[in-house]
Amino acid sequence: MLNHFFKKQFRLSNSISFQNVFSKPFKKKNTLEISILGRFNLLGHPRLGLSIPRKNIKYAHNRNLIKRLIRETFRLLQYKLLSMDFIVIAKKNILFLTNNNIIDMLKSLWLNYHR
Secondary structure (H helix, E strand, C coil): CCCCCCCHHHECCCHHHHHHHHHCCCEEEECCCEEEEEEECCCCCCEEEEECCCCCCCCHHHHHHHHHHHHHHHHHHCCCECCEEEEEEECHHHHHCCHHHHHHHHHHHHHHHEC
């Protein structure tokens, strides 16, 4: 049985890791609401970084909700994903979607990075 935890080892935690992905993303998937940048790593497991700009999403409770939804979809699918560093960037249009629509969109975007 797999443990579906979102431990510290599955997080992009420092600015060097973020810059590494931003500078030369290997794969990039976009929608009007979300972008996912990915770059291969040598760790043997995927890692997630979040970029939810205050400029795009004004209120903290909305930013936190979006972060929770992104983390949850990543947590459930992390064992099916390639060994990559991912950065998820939320755009302004995400506020017009319901939670179920956001989850469905994220699941379809994560399918592009399956093993």
